[in-house]
Amino acid sequence: xxxxxxxxxxxxxxxxxxxxxxxxxxxxxxxxxxxxxxxxxxxxxxxxxxxxxxxxxxxxxxxxxxxxxxxxxxxxxxxxxxxxxxxxxxxxx
Numbered sequence: 001x002x003x004x005x006x007x008x009x010x011x012x013x014x015x016x017x018x019x020x021x022x023x024x025x026x027x028x029x030x031x032x033x034x035x036x037x038x039x040x041x042x043x044x045x046x047x048x049x050x051x052x053x054x055x056x057x058x059x060x061x062x063x064x065x066x067x068x069x070x071x072x073x074x075x076x077x078x079x080x081x082x083x084x085x086x087x088x089x090x091x092x093x
Contacts, residue, residue: 001031002031002082002083002084003028003029003030003031003082003083003084004028004029004083004084004085004086005026005027005028005029005079005080005083005084005085005086006026006027006029006085006086006087007024007025007026007085007086007087008024008025008026008087009021009023009024009025009087010022010023010024010056010058011044011052012044012046012048012049012052013049013051013052020042020044020045020046020069021042021044021069022041022042022044022048022052022056022058022063023039023040023041023042023056023058024038024039024040024042024069024072024076025037025038025039026038026039026076026079026080028079028080028083036079038075038076038079040066040067040072041058041062041063041066042063042066042067042068042069042072043063043064043065043066043067043068044063044068045068047060048060048063
């Protein structure tokens with residue numbers, strides 16, 4: 001058995017070929033039942049369409065000083081290493 005991590009993503013659109021992540025949240029459930037959490041806004045490197053902001057409430061102003069996904073990977077990879085992965089509405093990404 002391995003710990004399991006659950007991902008929840010907010011993005012610039014639902015088009016998986018062009019969508020960029022604007023927020024990532026990960027919950028890790030360890031084998032002993034304890035939980036750990038990682039979450040961060042993400043600067044997508046592009047304007048967030050108003051239609052997307054209307055859904056998740058994340059604006060360009062909120063992410064202007066946030067790290068990019070590339071900058072977050074050194075924190076995300078060790079957090080999920082050795083875990084099984086699940087997600088919420090993530091199959092299309």
